[in-house]
Amino acid sequence: MPTRAARDRRNAVTLQAILAVIAASTLVMAIASCAAMADTSGVADNGLMLIVSAYAWLCFCLLRHGFFRLSTSLTVIGGLILMGMSYHAYGLRAQSGLQITQLLPLLCSGLFLGRAAAWWTALANAAALAIGAHTDLQLATDSLQASDALANLLLAGMNFLVLATILDRLILSSQRAINRSEELNELCLELRHQVEEKERAYERLLQTQKMETIGRLSTGIAHDFNAILSVILGHATSVGRRGGSIDAVLPGIRQAARSGATLTRRLLSFSRPHVREISTFDLAQAIDEVRPLILPMFPRGIEVSLDTSACGLLIRADRDELVLALLNIASNACDAMPHGGRFVLSVQADGDHAFLRLEDSGIGMAPEVLARLFEPFFTTKPKDQGTGIGMATVHRFVTDHGGEIHADSAPGQGTRIRIRLPLAKSGCDYEHASADEAGARITRPRSDLGDREHAPAASVEPAIIGCRVIGS
DSSP states (O other), X not given: OOOOSHHHHHHHHHHHHHHHHHHHHHHHHHHHHHHHOOSSTTHHHHHHHHHHHHHHHHHHXXXXXXXXXXXXXXXXXXHHHHHHHHHHHHTTGGGGGGTTGGGHHXXXXXXXXOHHHHHHHHHHHHHHHHHHHHHHHHHOOSHHHHHHHHHHHHHHHHHHHHHHHHHHHHHHXXXXXHHHHHHHXXXXXXXXXXXXXHHHHXXXXXXXXXXXXXXXXXXXXXXXXXXXXXXXXXXXXXXXXXXXXXXHHHHHHHHHHHHHHHHHHHHHHHHSOOOOOEEEEEHHHHHHHTHHHHGGXXXXXXXXXXXXXXXXXXEEXXXXXXXXXXXXXXXHHHHTOTTOEEEEEEEEEETXXXXXXXXXXXXXXXXXXXXXXXXXXXXXXXXXXXXSOHHHHHHHHHHHTTOEEEEEEOTTSOEEEEEEEEBOOTTOOBOOOOHHHHHOOOXXXXXXXXXXXXXXXXXXXXXXXXXXXXXX
16 A cells, blocks of 8 residues: 555554445445345435445545545545444434444544544544433433433543543554654664764775785885895896806796795785675694784894794684784884884684784883774874774774783883684585695795895895794
């Protein structure tokens, strides 16, 4: 039924059922009466029942075409007209037992049309009762019957008045509850829109943080490519200078080129717009694969120790968000050690969780700064050096994946961050690294690099191919 208001659509179903019952029952009664009629004495009554049935079908059709209030109004008016005709023909006393059924117009108007319609219907009921009482007075043969007619009028009027008052209070309470429900629905929709907007804003902040981190990586990445090119150049020139075989230097050139390709692939993968993709992977292996991004962030005066010996710790998380979280922590650690120091990242098992330990020997944080560490947009860095969303991003990554994060720091005593991530349940799909990625990791101790831009090719090659990270 094309009724616009949601409340009217709900009431239309009930009214349809009422009209269908009235139309069908009066039609069946009229047909049965005509079949059993032996003379013409009941023609008028049968005709009235057919008119009532046709009128009910008319209201039903209007209701089906979406004219809810018109159909309801016609139904109430028709019921009041029938009530008035009945009271006029038989009087009030003769129909005292039918007053319950004659409440139908009052109930329909109150429940379907509102409080004002209920009181107007109550007034029309009072007029119909007055018509019935007038008929009783005309039929009265003595003063006792006349007084009974007045008593019946007063009693029926009080009954209708009490019912109308109760109905008015119920409608008022119902309208308040419905209005409150509609307000709550609107608030829920608004809240949903706010949550969606917050998620979109978070995605934009995540991408902004990635771009900021890539900016921090650019210097180290440039040094790495310079070293890779030095390796390739050293191998290529050694053939002509030393008279060696080309086949002997091709493996070294191939390995250096593969390292550069892996570094580029990791950087491009990290920088692209991100849609959260949950997968199951080995935490230690994922950290191994991100070494080429973590190591360039630290200058040569900082000793970097990455311990990923605890293999087989499968977690279910977003891999790119893990990378961003680690890079954010590493970036903060680097900023906290302007004069050199030590950065440690280790992975180990902790019951049904994977345990990440990240420590630096930097300047540390005061208690009031530590208390606001994960607060969005809070930063102690200069305006052009920090956005304040790095550690908030880390905190959200950990909590969204069901983990825990704790930080401990004091001025002059460095910072220690502990992250616990739940291990993946058995049966999850395990994401394996490709052979090229596993065989082309770039790892090195930052304290042993020296000035790579001016290093000869022969001395740079081991730093790229045959290196290790302290503690790994």
